[in-house]
Amino acid sequence: MTRTLILACGNPLRGDDAVALHLARQLREELAGPGLTVHTTQQWTPELAEPLSHCELAIFLDASQRFSPGFVHCESVVPLAGASHTLLTHSCSPALLLSMSRQFYNLMPPRAFSITIGAQTFAFSFSLSPLVEKAIPEALARTRSIISGATFAPSVLRALSAQ
Amino acid sequence: MGKTITIDPVTRIEGHAKITLQTDDRGEVVNAQFHVTQFRGFEKFCEGRPFYEMPYLMERICGICPVSHLLASAKACDALLAVRVPPAAMKLRRVLNLAQIIQSHALSFFYLSAPDLLLGMDADPKDRNIFGVHRANPELARGGIRLRQFGQQVIETLAGKRIHPRWVVPGGVNEPLSQANRDAILSAIPEVIDIAFRSLQFFKKNVETFREEIRTFAAFPTLFMGLVTSDGRAGYYDGHIRFTDAHGKIVADGLLPADYPQYLGEAVEPFTFMKFPYYLPLGYPDGIYRVGPLARLNLIDRWETPLAQQEWVEFRALQRNAILSSFHYHYARLIEILYCLEHMREFLEDPDILSTHVRSTASLNNYEGVGAAEAPRGTLIHHYRVDEQGLITWANLIIATNHNNLAMNRGILQAAQHFVRADKLTEGMLNRVEAVIRAFDPCLSCSTHADGHIPLHVQLRAPDGHLLDEVLRPS
Numbered sequence: 140m141t142r143t144l145i146l147a148c149g150n151p152l153r154g155d156d157a158v159a160l161h162l163a164r165q166l167r168e169e170l171a172g173p174g175l176t177v178h179t180t181q182q183w184t185p186e187l188a189e190p191l192s193h194c195e196l197a198i199f200l201d202a203s204q205r206f207s208p209g210f211v212h213c214e215s216v217v218p219l220a221g222a223s224h225t226l227l228t229h230s231c232s233p234a235l236l237l238s239m240s241r242q243f244y245n246l247m248p249p250r251a252f253s254i255t256i257g258a259q260t261f262a263f264s265f266s267l268s269p270l271v272e273k274a275i276p277e278a279l280a281r282t283r284s285i286i287s288g289a290t291f292a293p294s295v296l297r298a299l300s301a302q
Numbered sequence: 303m304g305k306t307i308t309i310d311p312v313t314r315i316e317g318h319a320k321i322t323l324q325t326d327d328r329g330e331v332v333n334a335q336f337h338v339t340q341f342r343g344f345e346k347f348c349e350g351r352p353f354y355e356m357p358y359l360m361e362r363i364c365g366i367c368p369v370s371h372l373l374a375s376a377k378a379c380d381a382l383l384a385v386r387v388p389p390a391a392m393k394l395r396r397v398l399n400l401a402q403i404i405q406s407h408a409l410s411f412f413y414l415s416a417p418d419l420l421l422g423m424d425a426d427p428k429d430r431n432i433f434g435v436h437r438a439n440p441e442l443a444r445g446g447i448r449l450r451q452f453g454q455q456v457i458e459t460l461a462g463k464r465i466h467p468r469w470v471v472p473g474g475v476n477e478p479l480s481q482a483n484r485d486a487i488l489s490a491i492p493e494v495i496d497i498a499f500r501s502l503q504f505f506k507k508n509v510e511t512f513r514e515e516i517r518t519f520a521a522f523p524t525l526f527m528g529l530v531t532s533d534g535r536a537g538y539y540d541g542h543i544r545f546t547d548a549h550g551k552i553v554a555d556g557l558l559p560a561d562y563p564q565y566l567g568e569a570v571e572p573f574t575f576m577k578f579p580y581y582l583p584l585g586y587p588d589g590i591y592r593v594g595p596l597a598r599l600n601l602i603d604r605w606e607t608p609l610a611q612q613e614w615v616e617f618r619a620l621q622r623n624a625i626l627s628s629f630h631y632h633y634a635r636l637i638e639i640l641y642c643l644e645h646m647r648e649f650l651e652d653p654d655i656l657s658t659h660v661r662s663t664a665s666l667n668n669y670e671g672v673g674a675a676e677a678p679r680g681t682l683i684h685h686y687r688v689d690e691q692g693l694i695t696w697a698n699l700i701i702a703t704n705h706n707n708l709a710m711n712r713g714i715l716q717a718a719q720h721f722v723r724a725d726k727l728t729e730g731m732l733n734r735v736e737a738v739i740r741a742f743d744p745c746l747s748c749s750t751h752a753d754g755h756i757p758l759h760v761q762l763r764a765p766d767g768h769l770l771d772e773v774l775r776p777s
Contacts, residue, residue: 181465185413185432186451189444243436243444 142174143286144194144248146233148201150181155208155258155271159200162254162278170286183231191236191251192244198285199233199253200278202271206257209270211277213285216251252285254278304332305724309732319746321714321735322573329724334715336707336739338576338746345697353382353666353692354472360684360699361466366409367745369402369457370677370702372470373539374684377673379472381560382688384667390657391474393649396539398460398470399675400642400649403538404494405453406678407595407635407642410743412446412501415632418737419508423515424730442504445497449639452494456646459483474661481656488650495643499609502636506616512629518720519738520628520713523548525581525591526600527705529559529676534603536641538676545581545591546601550623553581559674562683562700576746578707579700590712593680593705594742595634600624607648610641628713631741666692677702679745703744713738727771 147163150156160179167177176194180187191197199216206212218237233253240247256278259268304327310320324333348359357375361368373395380387387395417430420438429437436443454464460479461467469475509516529537530544543557543565557565569578569586580589591597599618605611617625617637625634649655666688674683680702687696717738722731 186447186454189447189451239433242433243440243447 142194143176143196143198144190145175145177145198145200145282146183146187146191147177147179148181148183148199149179150261151265152263153261154264155256155267156202156261157265158202158256158258158267158271158275158278161267161275162200162282165275165279166282170283175286183233183236185231185236185239187231188236188239188243191240191248192246194248195250196286197233197237197248197251198282199251200282201253201255202258202261203255204258204261206255208257208259208268209274210257211274211281212253212255212257213281214253214255216253218247250285254281254285305329307722307724307727309736319739319744321739323714323718323722323735325724331715331718331722331724334711334718334735335573336711336714337574345699348694348697351694353379353671353686353688353694356684356686356694356697357470357472358466358468363699363701364745365465367402367406367677367679368466369398369461369470370675370682371684372467373399373675374673374677374682376470376472377540377675378671378684378686379673381671381673382666382668382686382692383472383664385473385662385664387474388657388659388662390478390654391660391662392539393652393655394460394475394479394660395470397646397649397655398457399539400646401453401456401460403453403676403678404639404642404646405450405457406743407639408446408450408453410678410740411632411635411639412443412449414743415737415740416442416446418733418740419505419512419632423734423737424728427729427733430733439504442501445501448497449494449501452490455490456487459487471661473663476661478658478660479656484650484656488647491643491647491650495609495640495647498636498640498643502613502640505633505636509633514720515717515734515737516627516629518717519734519741520709520716521626522712522716523626524709525553525584525589526597526624527581527591527593528598528601528681529674530555530602535606536598536602536676538642540675543674543681544601546624548624548626550600552601554583559681559683560672560685562672562674562685566700568700568704574707576707577704579705580708587708590708591705592628592709593702594631594678595638596625596628596631597680598676599634599637605641607641607644610637610644613637613640628709628738628741631743635743666690677745679703679743680705701745703742703746706742706744710739710742710744713742725770 145166147159149159151160163177163179216233218241219234237247237251256274259270305325307323319338322335323331326332344363357372360375361372363371413432416435421429421434432443458464461469526546529541531537531541543559544555545553547553565582567580567582580586581591605614670687672685682702683700685698686694689695714735718735721734
């Protein structure tokens with residue numbers, strides 16, 4: 140069984156959208172081992188629900204313009220409430236994937252977190268903007284901290300995110 | 303005075319489109335049009351680019367079947383180089399194509415069409431998705447997810463990534479297959495064959511409940527076109543073009559894909575950006591033909607893998623001569639998944655597939671090249687011309703979905719005339735018209751995707767403008 144599953148989402152051609160892929164590469168080199176799987180993807184797709192169903196810890200890495208550039212936002216992920224959801228093959232979410240994992244396989248990771256890095260631009264580019272580049276060490280540290288077993292209450296996570 | 307009913311967008315297909323239905327004074331549907339409302343322009347903006355960039359530019363046409371464009375484009379470039387692709391590379395390309403067909407067919411059947419087939423055409427639109435499929439039949443839903451996942455995993459294992467890989471190059475592929483990766487794929491095949499087989503048995507058990515749809519979903523005589531091998535098997539990666547008719551008779555055979563301008567014409571209509579290819583000797587629109595899973599199963603003489611061969615024989619027994627209902631694209635798709643899995647195993651069990659000689663090199667030797675392959679939805683043709691520097695001067699792409707354009711338009715008319723009552727629209731009526739299009743699994747661009755929860759507003763007005771009925775489907 141994969142103990143920890145890291146799912147990193149991003150497009151390497153769209154500037155800061157690739158930040159999760161950078162994180163994934165470093166985590167793969169640093170933490171490679173039988174208990175950890177790092178998976179990269181260009182979008183959240185329903186097929187990811189299956190590997191989620193047999194891990195103990197899931198960490199979703201992504202970029203978003205909902206946060207200011209370089210801001211590292213951590214939060215626990217919980218499945219969407221309710222039995223019926225819209226599923227768009229082009230717009231899934233970590234919460235929806237957890238719902239699918241629970242509904243389709245009767246299993247879901249007991250712990251699931253998302254780490255989202257605030258992005259400056261998603262314009263065509265192979266490189267990250269300086270603020271986002273600078274956020275990588277912090278995002279890596281947060282990821283390592285979650286993997287090492289630190290558990291955060293939602294309030295602590297909010298506080299961490301606000302730092 | 304007649305009325306126009308608009309279904310916009312058509313949901314659970316790849317790309318953007320709408321349907322308009324025209325009624326007469328009595329409220330009978332007299333015309334139906336399938337409008338593809340997006341425009342891509344790939345043929346134009348690749349002009350001036352070096353030919354060796356083409357496989358990676360062209361695969362960007364599509365997010366669902368990029369591998370098909372990658373292969374057709376690489377084959378067109380092989381022709382420009384006049385290069386002989388090493389046998390192992392040929393086999394690896396074939397395995398990649400089979401994986402592509404598996405994942406795309408799984409998406410079409412289990413994610414997009416199974417909601418209609420399991421929950422019924424009249425089911426609440428909010429339930430018509432993979433969650434609804436799971437509630438109705440958990441095993442089928444999980445199986446569909448697993449089949450798509452398997453196809454994508456094979457693509458990723460071979461080509462490095464699931465979407466827009468760069469592994470296929472003019473002259474071959476750029477990396478051999480390792481034994482560990484070969485063994486990993488092979489070890490998963492029995493499980494997915496079992497899933498495909500069970501899904502097919504489930505479909506066969508339930509297909510009779512759709513008798514009315516089978517009779518009215520683009521169920522009419524047309525020609526069928528596809529690639530076949532010299533001994534009459536399905537030629538997914540290569541072969542020659544064969545046309546058969548509604549009686550199962552061969553109309554033309556042994557045609558070279560490169561000669562397509564001699565037997566395919568392309569018409570345009572003002573209401574859509576999608577062209578209307580037709581069989582040139584019969585003219586437009588009498589030269590209507592269909593491609594894709596249904597066509598492939600209609601025009602081959604035999605299949606070589608045991609389970610698929612048995613299913614194909616049973617399928618062909620549904621109707622004398624050719625199977626004419628486009629509803630049976632679904633059935634054909636499931637048989638093809640089974641075939642692709644069996645065939646993939648055969649290739650992977652061949653020791654030569656691990657050969658490290660996977661690429662031939664050459665300089666530009668021809669100024670014109672054509673590449674063709676069977677994409678999940680049908681025959682795909684890429685045709686390029688280059689100058690002495692190898693820069694593209696002209697490109698023409700005949701996309702699989704285009705071949706079916708005439709049949710899709712005629713098909714929605716047939717279904718609308720049967721199901722739509724113009725004085726009282728229901729969701730189920732409109733969904734059946736959409737479902738005709740879904741049966742063909744058109745790939746209108748694959749750049750975007752419309753699920754069943756896009757806003758839809760249909761108004762039915764009397765000749766005096768009075769509102770007779772209205773359907774509002776919020777986002």
